[in-house]
Amino acid sequence: EPEVTQTPSHQVTQMGQEVILRCVPISNHLYFYWYRQILGQKVEFLVSFYNNEISEKSEIFDDQFSVERPDGSNFTLKIRSTKLEDSAMYFCASSSEGTQYFGPGTRLLVL
């Protein structure tokens, strides 16, 4: 069964450093998403992406964040200058029509 994959599974970085989280969506899907979950809190929407552009973004998704689909298979989330409060699980999801399927997540720890 096709699934969304994410790398790395864990990332530790220093405050102020740039990180890139990678996702490989399900191959025939056209809609891509990033969500995050701070420890003990709800899953929060960050951004959706379709046809090589952002279709919606949340207030969390400020200028420090960017997304890209650099080739036909990868979907990336970049955080330019990480802050302590960026520590969270980051989930990628993809969909063809309605149902979104999630990856296993990347645990980001900013020190």
Place this chain on the structure above:
Amino acid sequence: DAKTTQPTSMDCAEGRAANLPCNHSTISGNEYVYWYRQIHSQGPQYIIHGLKNNETNEMASLIITEDRKSSTLILPHATLRDTAVYYCIVRAWRDSSYKLIFGSGTRLLVRP
């Protein structure tokens, strides 16, 4: 999107049916009811969705009331691996770029 209300926690015995309720009294005509679950800190896992008819798949059944203001997710024979947080989410179907809004969900504990 319509707001949903779920109990904070529930438990059931292994092998028994788990019935998880969800209230979505402000649901509109084009909105579907989706259920996801999250086991520990893993990615949310899609379970089932429906519009107005009852639905069943290999994981669960979804019963939606006739007025569509509430629904129940049924896990027919719960196992210990079904211990998770279950989220009921209402969203429109046609706008595929529409975000999912997660609430706090119901924490289901399956007891041995």
